[in-house]
Amino acid sequence: MTGPGGALVVTDLRVEFDGFVAVGGVSFDAHPGEVRFLIGPNGAGKTTCIDAITGLSKGTGSVTLGDQQLLGRSTQKIVRLGVGRTFQTASVFEGLSVLQNLDIAAGLHRSSLSLLRARRGVDPAIESALEEIGLSEERETPAGILSHGQKQWLEIGMMLVQEPRALLLDEPVAGMSQDERTATGELLQRIAQRRIVLVVEHDMDFMRRYASRVTVLHQGKVLSEGAVAQVQADPRVQEVYLGTAATTTAGSVPPDAMTETTTDAARHGEGV
Amino acid sequence: MLELNEIRAGYGPTLVLHGVTLPVARVVAVLGHNGAGKSTLLRVAIGLIKPRSGQVVFDGEDVTSLPPNKRVARGMAYVPQGQQSFPQLTTMENLQLVADGRKRGKSLIEQQLSRFPALEKFATRKAGLLSGGQRQQLAIARALITEPKMLILDEPTEGIQPTIVAEIEHTVMQLASEGLSVLLVEQHIGFALEAAEKYLVLASGFAASTGDGGASAAEGVREAMAI
Amino acid sequence: GDTAEADAGTAAAGSCIDTSGDTIKLGFLNSLTGGMAISEQTVSNVLHMAADEINADGGILGKQIEYIQEDGATDWPTFAEKTEKLLTQDCVAAIFGGWTSSSRKAVKPVVEENNGLFFYPVQYEGLESSPNIYYTGATTNQQIIPAMDYLAAQGVKTLFLAGSDYVFPRTANAIIKLYAAELGIEIVGEEYVPLDKDDWTTQVSKIVAADPDFVFNTINGSSNVGFIKAYYDAGLTPETTPIISVSIAEEEAPAMGHEVTGNYASWNYFQSLETPNNPGFIERWQAYPDSSGVTSDPMEAAYISLYLYKALAEAAGSFEVDDINAAAAEGGITVDAPEGVVTLDGENHHISKPGNIGRINADNQFDIVWSSDGFIEPDPYLEGYDWFPADVRDALVAAAG
Amino acid sequence: MTRLKPWLPVIGIAVFAVLLLVVAPAVLSMHWLNNLGKYCCWAIAAVGIGLAWGRGGMLVLGQGVFFGLGAYAMAMHLTLESTAPGSLPVFMILYDPLASLPAFWEPFRSDAFTLAAIVLLPVIVAGVLGYALFKRRIKGAYFAILSQALAVALAVLISSTIRETGGDTGLSDFKYFFGFVLNDDANKVMVFMIAASLLILCLLAVWQLNRSRFGELLVATRDAEERVRFLGYDPANIKLVAYVVAALMASIAGALFVPIVGIITPAEIGASASILMIAGVALGGRASLFGPALGAMAIGWGQSSLGSSWPDGWVYILGLVFILVTLFLPMGLSSLFGKAKGLLWRSRGTPPDALDEPAPVLEPVGDGVTK
């Protein structure tokens, strides 16, 4: 146990769809204070893992947060136990303003009766989340007209105000430009100081810069696990996921550099 | 091949593009921050959005008022952002859908299946059940089956595993070298510039800078995007 | 308001009927839209014809009829609302219309409360009378009881009852069952289907299984079509299992095609009736704009109702409701109707009617196979029939006040 | 002006209250006052529909069920009140004079029980039904069609239990209303005042609900139900509250309809009646505060006046209202007002109320799965 809230421990998680094993006995853990990465080829089962942890898909095995078993509970219950997540495609309440979005998210621990009162003023927690995600100026803007990246930040903000113990982010920087990625990565590192942060990403540069530990999934199983360098060096990971190019572009070379060796990588591109 | 002249377009009351002109070249990359209007520009190009003013010219023909399906029939193909598919159709049906009525339909499908083995593996699965990356591969395969003269790609590598990113990038380069025109939106500046003959940087719906592609352009682009 | 007023029936403020000009306002209340428009449009139309005739003939008490047509919209609360509107806003002297018993029951409290007049033209289940309603259609002893007598005379031993699920068929069948017991006819089945449903197949299967001598049909509206078709499909024929209906007339029969041919109906008026007035009536109707081309019992009764009102007003020399009721009570009010000379019963506000039973022929006209000896006096509470339980009659009369 | 803005609806309600409670009784004839009372009933039901449908996204096509519960509870009470002690309601005598009053009628002799039933019956029924439906995540067209089927089922049930409920003819001929003689203009005015006051109360209640956090949550649930789940709320509960409140309002509307109109029949609670309630809400503006009430009153008025002067035309007009409003003004007539307001506020730098205007242009085009 590294932190106050206890760890997120996934043990022998299995998810099946009509006989197809999407996740077949995955175990890993994540602790407060680290930015934990879950990577792997398309279709490896990363999103399905998160779905199972958050109650969207039915899984067997065990998922605990601290001493609470999460598996088998309803989504809203799991959220109330302190698990927040974002989605591969940002989903915010498009008809509501940024502030209203955050306020709703912040309200989960409010009593039912207080729901019947109108909102007065802005919670300090919401105010600081607005700061954090850089949307202070946009508080009255309907979320529907935010840009893609801003929506993703808003989603993170909505999680933050819920004070969750664990945040699960599914491809949070997909489609973001380089400096937006940097901003997001730094935000995640700040958040991770007190919470469990689990990130699914395909952006390897992003992973290298911000990951503390990495778990690689392949065909529903854990293929490799460890520190960034360790995982990158794993030939099996290179073969199914990174391509051999990864070895040559280790370090902080921007991802754009990867393209220089595309032809080479292509030969190894195996798909799922 | 494709010209976008002085495009002004938007959604409802809001204007997103304020008179954008695309540089004319075979392979053009459009770069810019989130919300800059890149996807909007591509939607105008394929016809999903009617511009309030400005012109879309394809292959010398003014297609501004043509619906998307007619533009596709004239040789444009479009891969939208966000891994879109027909969720209730199987992977195979997704492909057959575009292959229908084409002479070499069967072999075109075969060709794409061998390019993306994951699709072959999940041929009978409903596309809605595929993983994000698998769906994106499907989307690109669908576009290629139409044997387009021009490919419009909106962040085609978003959410794709590195090996396949490489594969897609390779494919794009190769198609480009074979003479296909490409209009590309990408966050991977390096790749975009390598592929592109010309680039356009969009900032808040204005053309912030344009220039020739190639690795040397990267500095200029980063600067243009920083403002 | 206060609660002290014991008598809820206190008449509302005196009527507002305006007799100062040279016209008199009457209200016509029929469903011109909705499901019952199917039947009621014709009634509305024939009321217009009657009004035109009377106007051409000098009007009522020298005043031209100015009618206000309202749409009941096949909705009973609308009937109530429009009645109130006609009486209190338009100040009409009387209202004519309604078809289903439900519509009449919606109108009844309103005309009673406002002391208005309502003329109702359709055969019904009886067991009702109101000082504010005049009934020109048949009550049970003028239509259903003659039909039962006819069946008994034909030697019918077993009878199947098929009806729509609402107050008229339910009550009519209750009476039929009482009378059947008296006549020694066994009821071998009783089926109801909602008014707006056409599917009768299951019920007809039950008729096939029960194999009755006759079917007594109290179905109303277009549901009859589904019934007749299912009956025909099941191989039932007038030769083996004839139907006697009380709501299929010249107007309805064509919609059922040849499949209804050979079956029976009990009415007071048929287009085929040979009376002095009938040919002229038919001719005028056929010439009337938007006419359906055939005459039928309910429309004839509606036609009578306007003439009955004219006779009453002229006997009373007034359009005031109380005067008219007084004139009715005097007795001797008659109308020379297409069905013959009918006489108003001043007590119960029904009219005497001839009983007739017809058989549907290939032209969807009725060949009359039986006629009553003379006119049948109306007896809504079946006081002349000792098989009808006295306690029910007493309770109903008491409830009616 | 800006400080006033949040209170504009209250001022609106106050003006409306004065119009209904002071002006209307002074200027309208008894007939039209009575009709206005009837429109108020529909408006009460419509205010609830506005909450459930406009704000909550539940297309409640079967509000007739709850309208009917309230109406029949009231009608049974009034029928018993008008029946001499020891005797049966007239319509029952017709079928079986010797039978006793059906057991479920008995408690409706009591004033208190009747009033409690009008409130509790819809709450219980909507609670159970809504819980079952929403927990099973039945929504969209499914929910609409099912709720409509229930209205049909209840209407047919009442039609076919003629001895117990009066059937298709319905219940009518009420003489007293909790001891007051109904055929008395002063008492009719009183009943009208009750209906109008309750309408005002319902408007206030919905106004408060809409501006509350619950109101925001309801809109959030309407727009992205599954997302709400991931914020730790159970959308089923949120929808349930709105559904129950709407049911309660429909029941109150039905209960008042009875003494005002003097008759209740299954047709008033069946499919067409339920859809007509929706028509008013759509016309006025489903998501706005006043829209549903005013729309319902407009439809009621149209029916009374145009339905009289031009019956065929009224059917066409009603049909066209459905078509044109849905086509061109999906947010109803009130959105015209909203648009004007929007322009006004925008020019002053304040965005329009996003809650009122789920701008259709924002609808996602993505992998929409039709449910």
Place this chain on the structure above:
Amino acid sequence: MDALISPLLNGTALGALLLLAALGLTLTFGQMGVINMAHGEFIMAGAFIAYLTQTVVASSNVSILLALPLAFIGAGLLGLLLEIGIIQWMYRRPLDTLLVTVGVALILQQVALQIFPAQGVPVEAPDWLSGQIDVFGYAWPLRQVFTIVLAALCLVSLAVWLKYSSFGRRIRATVQNRDLAETSGIRTRNIDRITFFVGSGLAGVAGVAASLIGGTNSQMGTQYIIPAFLVVVAGGVGQIKGTVLAAWALGIALSFFAEWTTGSMAQVLAFVLLVVFLQFRPQGLFTVRTRGLT
């Protein structure tokens, strides 16, 4: 045994009629997401077309066969008109199509009331449909058999068309992602029109069958619309095999309930049963799963 035969056969025939009424909805509602409340009036149009055909071709033996394609085309054209005039603007607002089409239904009813005799018109059954066949001692009306055969024919053609033709794929694609379909080269507007035409046309065919069973008048459509939608919903929207099963089950249930109770009670019980059923299978008999936040 005998007591079971007749409700079973009657119920099957009733189910076939419900299926005919619902088949078109599996296209317009199931595939296109349009809640067309005027579908009942398209059924009515089919019935009136059967009548009109009869006024021209006097022999009912021939005219009914002629009426089937004519009703398909006639009702289909009505549907096409509806699609072009109204529905095409509403594909992104499926729930609102319900309201629009309620208006259309009202207008069509009133138009029919004003064109045709209010009492309705007769549609004569052909001679080859009068009579019964013997099934375990029960004389089963031929007309019921005809309804079943007609329903089966429509069902099979529709299923084959949807499943195996490229057109079927295109319909489904258009429904699922309109913009994507359009940019995949599919002429979505044509697809919409043809789908709506066929879906409405099927209502016309149902109308011919209905005209042989009940009255042909302005109100006839209203009795089919809600059961038809319930059948589609209970079967699992867009699932033809589900629709078939649900229609049959509803027909059987109505028949048996009517056998045991009254015609009215049967309606109530069948509806309540369906609602309870959907409680347990909220997505109908057959379901399609997808991922994500939909």
